Amino acid sequence: MAPAMAQTNIVYAGQTFPLSVIEVPGDTYTWELYNEVTGVNFAAVPGNCPAGEAFFTGGINTGTTVNVTWLKPGIYFFKVTAVREGCTNNLKVGKMTVLESLTTAILAVNPGEICTGETANLSVTFTGNEPWSFKLQIKDQNGTTVQEFTGISASNNPFMIPVGPTVTTEYTVIEVTDSLGVQKDPSTSVSLTVNLLPRSSRIYLKIY
16 A cells, blocks of 8 residues: 655644555555554554544545544544455555644724724734734725834733724734744725715805
């Protein structure tokens, strides 16, 4: 049987990644997960990983490719057994290291609507481990710019940014970094609506 493979042998808690093996005609494949391997005979001991730490997505643990959701940081092992005509043909074992979850950034703006000349507070709330840095994408009718902020400590979480655009503007964190790694999945965007001030008009008093 060809070696069992993963797209990577290092993942972050909460992520789902496939495990696969090159198919040999006539073989069927069953996968198992282990979180404790001290003294374990893989050929005789079934998978011992609790579902609260890692599980097969959709409960499917058969086939040439399976998907595993890794929930808790730690060292895990996976085993795939090839069977042909009811008899065990071979087995392979692989190792997976699960790291702490990647940091995230949550955006909010208050208030969500201002008039020209006013300001609002854009807050960025982080998960993960300090210090943080992030790239903020700012998009309006005139185009898109990116600002970078670095060296943010836990005492400044959430991080507050006063903003006072002159037109309606959308904000998105496109990258955030903490002490453990880089998260490049964009955050949910928030929009700040800017209303134009009405033209001033004269006030006439009517005297009776």
